[in-house]
Amino acid sequence: MRLRLDIAYDGTHFRGWARQPGLRTVQETIEAALGRVIGGDPRLVVAGRTDAGVHATAQVAHVDLDDAQEERVRSGRARASAGEAADPVAALAARVSGVLGAYSDVVVNRSVEAAPGFDARFSAVWRRYSYRVADVVSGYDPLERHRTTSVRARLDAQAMDAAARALVGLHDFAAYCKPREEATTIRTLFEFDWRRDDAGVLIANVKADAFCHSMVRALVGACVAVGEGRLGVDDVVEIRDAGDRVPEVKVLAARGLTLTGVGYPTDELLGSRAEQTRARRSLP
Secondary structure (H helix, E strand, C coil): CEEEEEEEECHHHCCCCCCCCCCCCHHHHHHHHHHHHHCCCCCEEECCCCCCCCEEEEEEEEEECCHHHHHHHHHCCCECCCCCECCHHHHHHHHHHHHHCCCCCEEEEEEEECCCCCCCCCCCCEEEEEEEEECCCCCCCHHHCCCCEECCCCCCHHHHHHHHHHCCEEEECHHHCCCCCCCCCEEEEEEEEEEECCCCCEEEEEEECCCCCCHHHHHHHHHHHHHHCCCCHHHHHHHHHHCCCCCCCCCCCHHHEEEEEEECCCHHHHHHHHHHHHCCCCCC
16 A cells, blocks of 8 residues: 655754664655554655755655554544544544644655555656745844844845746756766756746746755756846857856855745656666757
8 A cells, every 4th residue: 555645844853854874854854753653663765865854845755664563553433523433544644743743844745555556656747846035125034033044135036036947948967966876867857947926035936747855956056146146148058058057156155045836747657657767868
């Protein structure tokens, strides 16, 4: 039995998603709570392995249960508002969140039995992130400090938006990624744009088929350099096409970054999408 879990967390006090010996991570925290509910040693597979300090409002993971764990899930009971027994699979989310405790910095919002072929990581067709930057226009809000990066300058939002849109498409983003051995840096950037919210905070919207290590924060850093006037719109494209990391592009702080969505195809395409994604990406 495979379950899909929809998860949200404040990444401030986590050392990222993935398990690390002796460190508090999102994966370890949820797996420990899940194990207390269903027994055994459950292991999660996640749509996007976020770095230390990165947040999520719509993370997706799956977990495979053995027969004993499945029996414990199906025998679980939770009372619906009308007083009737709820679906025990759906009730698992509340049971795990109950173990995590009130005012926890991580929550399981939904649990469902996964459709055949579903893989949280490889079936995904896109991921979406947002990034928040406060400049002198919006000012510094201490209540937002854990999810907003502050820049002591007046940023040109129009120039930043133009730079972001110029980077959209299928490209090798090696210049905006931290290299990892045997990992491709070819990605399709579907959307990249900037706007100011009602408080004047700059919000980046970034959507791609997948992201390589530190890609979003480097892309955002390049746009901030454009907003400050240190780079031009054409420069960010030239840097991308040259394929080399440059000191002018800073990887901005994790605090401003939030995973806000993961998209999947229709159920009948989940398995084929997973097989396609496992194949190494290459430029046409």
